[in-house]
Amino acid sequence: MKRSRDGRRVRPLKDNGKTTLFTSSGRLSGRRADVFLAKSRTQDVIMDAIDFSHSSPSSPPSPNSSAIPLTNISEGAQPFDWKWEDGDTHSDPSQSSLDRARQFLRKSYRSERYVSKLVEEDRRWTELMPEMVAHYLLLEGWSGGWADGEEAFKDRVGEVFLCRCEQGDRSEKEVDLLDILGERRATVSFCRCTPEPVRLLCMGYLPASPHSPRTAFSIRFLRFHHSMWAPSGISIQSWIEGWQKYLHLLPGKSTALKGRGTDQARSFRIPFGKTVSVFRCILLGVQQLLEETLNHRNSDRLAMICPPCFGPMENERKEDKVPDNIFSMDGNFVQRHQANSTINAIPLRHPPSFIPQEAIDDARETNETATSKYKSHDKDACTESFKAADDKRSQSSFRNSDDTGLFAAVCRHDQPLIFANIFKSGEKLCYSVVVVKYLAQAFVDRRFGAQYDIACNFEKHVDKRNLLPTDIRERIQARLPTFHGYAHGWDCQINYNSKYSTGFGQSEGEGTERTWSKMSSIIGGCRYMTRNNRLLTIEFRAQHIVEEGLVGLAVTLRRKYANATTSLRQASKRLDFLKSIDNIHHPGSKYTEAFFYEQWRQEKRDLGQESKKTRQKEEEEKLGAFFGLQYRLEQTARTLESTRQILPETAAKALAAMDKYSAELELLAQELGGAFRDLRPAEKERRKQLLLYSACKTRIATASPSY
Numbered sequence: 001m002k003r004s005r006d007g008r009r010v011r012p013l014k015d016n017g018k019t020t021l022f023t024s025s026g027r028l029s030g031r032r033a034d035v036f037l038a039k040s041r042t043q044d045v046i047m048d049a050i051d052f053s054h055s056s057p058s059s060p061p062s063p064n065s066s067a068i069p070l071t072n073i074s075e076g077a078q079p080f081d082w083k084w085e086d087g088d089t090h091s092d093p094s095q096s097s098l099d100r101a102r103q104f105l106r107k108s109y110r111s112e113r114y115v116s117k118l119v120e121e122d123r124r125w126t127e128l129m130p131e132m133v134a135h136y137l138l139l140e141g142w143s144g145g146w147a148d149g150e151e152a153f154k155d156r157v158g159e160v161f162l163c164r165c166e167q168g169d170r171s172e173k174e175v176d177l178l179d180i181l182g183e184r185r186a187t188v189s190f191c192r193c194t195p196e197p198v199r200l201l202c203m204g205y206l207p208a209s210p211h212s213p214r215t216a217f218s219i220r221f222l223r224f225h226h227s228m229w230a231p232s233g234i235s236i237q238s239w240i241e242g243w244q245k246y247l248h249l250l251p252g253k254s255t256a257l258k259g260r261g262t263d264q265a266r267s268f269r270i271p272f273g274k275t276v277s278v279f280r281c282i283l284l285g286v287q288q289l290l291e292e293t294l295n296h297r298n299s300d301r302l303a304m305i306c307p308p309c310f311g312p313m314e315n316e317r318k319e320d321k322v323p324d325n326i327f328s329m330d331g332n333f334v335q336r337h338q339a340n341s342t343i344n345a346i347p348l349r350h351p352p353s354f355i356p357q358e359a360i361d362d363a364r365e366t367n368e369t370a371t372s373k374y375k376s377h378d379k380d381a382c383t384e385s386f387k388a389a390d391d392k393r394s395q396s397s398f399r400n401s402d403d404t405g406l407f408a409a410v411c412r413h414d415q416p417l418i419f420a421n422i423f424k425s426g427e428k429l430c431y432s433v434v435v436v437k438y439l440a441q442a443f444v445d446r447r448f449g450a451q452y453d454i455a456c457n458f459e460k461h462v463d464k465r466n467l468l469p470t471d472i473r474e475r476i477q478a479r480l481p482t483f484h485g486y487a488h489g490w491d492c493q494i495n496y497n498s499k500y501s502t503g504f505g506q507s508e509g510e511g512t513e514r515t516w517s518k519m520s521s522i523i524g525g526c527r528y529m530t531r532n533n534r535l536l537t538i539e540f541r542a543q544h545i546v547e548e549g550l551v552g553l554a555v556t557l558r559r560k561y562a563n564a565t566t567s568l569r570q571a572s573k574r575l576d577f578l579k580s581i582d583n584i585h586h587p588g589s590k591y592t593e594a595f596f597y598e599q600w601r602q603e604k605r606d607l608g609q610e611s612k613k614t615r616q617k618e619e620e621e622k623l624g625a626f627f628g629l630q631y632r633l634e635q636t637a638r639t640l641e642s643t644r645q646i647l648p649e650t651a652a653k654a655l656a657a658m659d660k661y662s663a664e665l666e667l668l669a670q671e672l673g674g675a676f677r678d679l680r681p682a683e684k685e686r687r688k689q690l691l692l693y694s695a696c697k698t699r700i701a702t703a704s705p706s707y
Contacts, residue, residue, distance in 0.1 A: 115345045122346045124210035125278060128195055133285035135201050136219075143204065146219040165191040176257050177205055178268065179218040182247065183257055206279055208271035214260075215271040222279045230544035233521030236273045244268075280536045284351060291352075298442040301352070305546050306415040308557065310443070322503035323449030323477055326412045329435055330453060330512035331427035333405035334523055335538070336398065341528040344402070348531050351539035355420045355434055363430035363437075363467075370465035398424065403531060406538070407431040409439065410511035413556055415549045416542045421535065432458055433467050440472040447475045449501075451509030453484045456492045477501070481509030491607050506564055518545050 140146060169192045176185050188203070190196050197207050200216045207213030225239060257266050291301070302310040309325050318324065350356050398404040407420040407427065418438055420431045436450060452458050455478035462468050468476065478496070480488060485497040498504040519541050526534045549556070575593070583591050 115343060118343065118345050121210060125281070128197055128210060129281060129285055131195070131198055132201060132282055133289060135198055136282050137286060137289075139202065139204075143219075146204065146223055165193050169193075173212070173214075175200070175205075175207075175213060176215045176266070177218070178216070178221065180221045180224055180243075181250065185257055206275055206282075208274045208278075215268065215275075217272060217275050219279075222276065225276065226279070226283075226540075230540065231548075233525070233541070235525055236276065237269050240267075240269050240272055277533055277536065280540060284536075284539070288352070298438070302417060302439075302442055305417060306411045306413055306549075308413060308553070309411045309415075313446075318503070321477075322447070324446040325439075325443070326449040326451065326504060326507045327409050327417060327439065328412075328451040328481060328507075328509040328511045329407065329409040329432055330516075331405055331407045331422065331431065332512075332516045333398070333422075333426075334516070335406045335519065335526060336401045337403035337531060337534050338527050339400055339402040342530045344531050346530070346532055349535070350421070351535055353416070353419050353539050353542055354535060355418060355438060357421070357423070359434055359438075360420060360423075360430060363434040364428065367428070367430045367433065367465070367467060370467060398426075403534065407435065408512055408515060409435045410515050412507045412511065413549060413553065414511040414514050415546055416515050419538065419542070429458070429461055429467070433462065436468065436476055437472060440475060444471075448477070449504055449507075450476060450478045451481045451498055451504075451507065452478055453481065455480045456488065456496050459496075477503075479504060479509070483508065483510055494604055494607060506560070506567065515542075515545065 171190050172187050173190060174185055175188045176183065188200065190199055195210075196213055197210055200207050200213065201219075204220070205216035205218050206222060207216040209215075228234065229239070258264065259266050294300075299310065309327075313324065316324075348357065401424075403421055403423055404425060405422040405427075407422055409417045411417055418435060420435060422428075422431065432450075432452060436448070439448060450458075459478045462473065479498045479501050480492065480496045482498055485493050485499070488496070494500060498507060498509055519538070522537055522541055526537055529537070578591050578596075579593075581591055583589050583595065585595075
């Protein structure tokens with residue numbers, strides 16, 4: 001006899017395959033008994049989670065617990081480790097019992113059955129995809145671009161199948177067929193020689209499941225949704241609600257399909273979301289088939305995205321070291337994905353616009369190997385000013401995310417060229433390196449200008465660590481975008497600002513920001529869908545941006561040309577006015593262009609000398625601190641020698657101090673580098689004393705209170 005959570009006694013009994021329950025409230029049988037057992041089991045799971053949350057986190061649930069088993073989870077799932085996501089145990093007092101129960105149920109949901117179902121569906125769709133793509137292309141021509149509906153296929157289905165199955169090999173199943181103008185439940189004939197999804201596709205419908213489909217949506221319905229979603233980013237739930245409301249306005253079109261065995265209307269949100277994902281995979285398959293047929297390379301794909309940038313270069317004349325193509329690149333950490341929102345049992349697949357994860361991993365490994373020779377305190381002022389260049393923030397900002405953002409490259413006409421998925425990190429140097437490599441390898445005979453928020457830091461680190469091959473590094477110029485350039489120091493602006501660099505013209509380098517703005521409507525949905533669906537969504541949204549840009553490309557080029565000619569005319573007027581003014585530095589003469597050029601070169605020279613003096617001063621301060629530590633180490637060694645036998649405690653403290661000073665000395669020696677190697681053996685005693693004196697003055701001035 002079993003007692004339920006509410007105290008009622010329950011005695012289950014199997015009678016002719018039906019469950020019968022004798023409870024204190026009476027006799028239950030059939031479906032009412034099954035519902036009662038399901039509710040009782042749910043209550044047991046919740047109460048077990050609540051009871052367990054107050055117990056020791058290291059102890060597993062009791063053997064008699066009715067919680068869903070968590071053993072034998074397949075490799076793609078995330079087994080329950082009896083811990084919270086952030087490392088805290090279930091005894092966290094900041095969470096209520098209900099929150100702990102929900103956490104328990106979310107973990108329990110990741111069971112072997114559900115994960116194996118997802119893996120099997122993905123495997124089956126992968127096997128069917130080539131056949132689905134072939135039939136899609138064939139039937140698209142017959143149906144006039146899928147605009148005619150199911151009627152266009154009735155007389156030509158035999159041309160596709162050529163089925164020779166016997167009557168016994170055929171079966172009939174009920175399938176809910178949904179179209180823009182109506183929904184109905186029809187009996188569809190299937191056979192063994194043709195997969196069920198292909199059979200439905202030949203009727204103009206795409207099913208939500210590869211096995212025994214019960215729901216299918218018309219292709220024209222999916223194409224209409226795709227065309228409306230691309231510019232708006234409407235959610236699946238909002239689309240289904242709007243479509244059903246529209247059907248209610250049409251007399252006789254809405255039959256309000258009921259669930260099988262129930263009187264409640266069906267919800268089509270989940271099957272429609274699955275069908276949309278399959279439809280996008282078919283569209284990608286069509287694109288890849290055309291590219292393979294035409295033998296397209298990366299250069300051809302880029303030329304189709306932006307013909308003015310990457311099309312044929314005929315009759316173009318440019319000066320030496322002037323970039324042939326200019327692009328901007330930047331990261332975005334709003335386009336991230338919540339780690340616990342879905343079960344990521346399916347391997348991640350990268351669409352054509354994304355750099356494969358293997359290339360990113362290779363670049364990351366190369367970067368980490370080269371960076372291990374340098375310490376983190378080797379950063380300059382510009383690096384410290386930008387948090388995106390420092391990966392330390394990822395530990396707290398992206399704790400609950402697996403895909404933490406996107407990195408993109410955009411041409412000067414605001415066409416998105418390539419994306420990189422940022423996985424559990426910040427804006428590391430490897431993402432910009434792999435993007436530059438991709439573009440430079442696609443066009444081996446062109447020079448590129450890369451506009452990046454931390455271009456100064458990018459060039460310094462690439463040169464120091466040799467992260468780019470010589471043939472690529474010689475063809476790359478990194479410059480700061482116009483807007484972000486003012487956040488840098490004046491020395492960075494002179495050397496890296498696009499406005500002060502030859503060949504960059506009026507390319508302000510903010511195309512990535514406009515691209516992120518155009519993709520803002522899909523942020524919310526991408527955070528809680530599967531990782532593969534997230535990349536597919538970003539892929540097709542980027543394609544929509546490219547299509548819009550190509551349509552308005554002529555207008556864009558005309559506008560940019562008009563702005564360039566206007567700026568040139570205004571600059572010429574200002575220069576002519578300056579030439580008419582008397583030169584105060586040379587009485588009796590006017591200002592000339594040669595004079596202005598010389599002033600600009602002098603500004604760069606003075607700035608370079610000032611930077612050199614600043615670096616020399618910093619080296620002197622470090623040398624002073626080095627010799628001061630060396631002096632303390634010697635004093636500590638003498639103290640240790642004199643107190644070794646008399647005061648053991650003092651000797652122990654001296655040993656600890658020596659270890660500390662030795663570590664600090666080694667750190668300063670690494671910072672000083674060549675200056676340390678040159679000065680350490682040959683430094684004169686007078687120079688050493690002066691540096692010690694200067695270091696002591698600095699320490700005294702720093703420690704003294706100001707009144």
